[in-house]
Amino acid sequence: MQAVTFQAPGEVRVQEKPDPEPAAAGDAVVRVTAAGVCGSDLHILHGRHPVEEGFTIGHEFTGEVVAVADGVTRVKPGDRVTGSFVTACGNCFFCARGEFHHCVDQRIFGHGKISGDLQGAQADRVLVPNADMTLRPVPDGLDDDVALFAGDVMNTGVFAVRSAQVAPGDSVAILGMGPVGLCAVQAARHAGARTVLAVDAVEDRLEMARTFGAIPVHLTEQDPRAEVKRHTEGRGTDVGIEAVGTPAALDLAIRLTRRAGRLAVIGVHGKPCEVHMGLLWNKSLTVTTGLSNVLAHFDDVLALLAAGELDPSPLVQRHLPLSQAQEAYAAYDRREALKIVLTPGG
Numbered sequence: 567m568q569a570v571t572f573q574a575p576g577e578v579r580v581q582e583k584p585d586p587e588p589a590a591a592g593d594a595v596v597r598v599t600a601a602g603v604c605g606s607d608l609h610i611l612h613g614r615h616p617v618e619e620g621f622t623i624g625h626e627f628t629g630e631v632v633a634v635a636d637g638v639t640r641v642k643p644g645d646r647v648t649g650s651f652v653t654a655c656g657n658c659f660f661c662a663r664g665e666f667h668h669c670v671d672q673r674i675f676g677h678g679k680i681s682g683d684l685q686g687a688q689a690d691r692v693l694v695p696n697a698d699m700t701l702r703p704v705p706d707g708l709d710d711d712v713a714l715f716a717g718d719v720m721n722t723g724v725f726a727v728r729s730a731q732v733a734p735g736d737s738v739a740i741l742g743m744g745p746v747g748l749c750a751v752q753a754a755r756h757a758g759a760r761t762v763l764a765v766d767a768v769e770d771r772l773e774m775a776r777t778f779g780a781i782p783v784h785l786t787e788q789d790p791r792a793e794v795k796r797h798t799e800g801r802g803t804d805v806g807i808e809a810v811g812t813p814a815a816l817d818l819a820i821r822l823t824r825r826a827g828r829l830a831v832i833g834v835h836g837k838p839c840e841v842h843m844g845l846l847w848n849k850s851l852t853v854t855t856g857l858s859n860v861l862a863h864f865d866d867v868l869a870l871l872a873a874g875e876l877d878p879s880p881l882v883q884r885h886l887p888l889s890q891a892q893e894a895y896a897a898y899d900r901r902e903a904l905k906i907v908l909t910p911g912g
């Protein structure tokens with residue numbers, strides 16, 4: 567089969583590999599029909615997340631089950647399925663409490679040995695461990711492209727909104743209109759937020775946020791603090807969502823959120839960062855953060871996508887055959903699309 571592999575910082579390659587076979591009880595093999603290229607794949611491309619040379623990358627996928635091992639009961643060959651980007655055992659201390667994102671046996675597709683040594687999904691076929699947990703059947707009528715948002719990007723947007731307890735009538739400021747921030751706009755509106763202020767510096771992204779029901783706020787050409795005040799009777803928003811992962815974005819999110827408000831930090835912070843604790847303390851903010859608990863929200867998010875209540879399809883701005891993965895990565899790195907979907911067999 568063909569698989570997209572990491573070679574060296576700045577270099578991915580499509581290479582021939584043997585087809586995977588179910589190896590352990592609970593495994594399934596999925597023939598991939600759509601695989602997303604994600605911001606975290608760019609971290610791998612640039613060598614910021616270490617992956618071995620020749621490792622297959624990619625973690626967002628839809629496809630068809632072609633084989634299952636003993637013990638798989640929820641999916642069978644022929645089923646159209648989508649996967650969570652992260653697996654869980656279902657049995658450990660954390661899984662027993664529904665905290666699947668902290669499973670002691672967590673493995674992330676396509677992120678190298680350091681993240682569970684699980685080969686990725688940008689390939690003709692992918693081996694899926696613990697398939698009953700990791701896979702979900704895709705409802706009829708839901709596009710492959712859209713389904714693959716359920717196990718990662720839209721899931722994270724919904725997680726932010728739920729962890730910050732966005733309620734009907736709330737005002738919400740969302741920093742960063744990358745794919746996750748844009749999905750958080752949709753999720754916040756769906757949760758009943760009356761006013762969603764979308765902050766970014768890229769016009770196209772602000773325009774898309776506007777079509778999703780947000781008030782666009784330009785980070786540098788406008789004054790985000792003044793705009794937020796103007797829409798919240800001077801108080802700041804009930805909820806802040808930081809979807810960037812930089813110290814500056816976090817600081818601004820703290821300042822945009824009202825006293826006694828809630829702040830969800832879903833941007834990935836890879837380094838220590840100074841936080842104005844005095845300001846947090848003074849404002850009595852409740853802060854939630856961390857990786858999305860994907861498996862806890864997976865069924866809900868898929869159902870909302872199938873019903874059309876959440877619709878990230880405008881983010882999919884480009885399709886390329888898997889064989890052109892190098893071009894896809896180059897284009898994604900140049901920010902030419904919010905989501906690029908690779909199609910195997912093309």
Ligand SMILES: [Zn+2]
Pocket residue numbers: 603604605606625626651718719
């Ligand atoms: Zn992703």
Ligand SMILES: [Zn+2]
Pocket residue numbers: 654655656657658659660661662668669670671
């Ligand atoms: Zn577990």
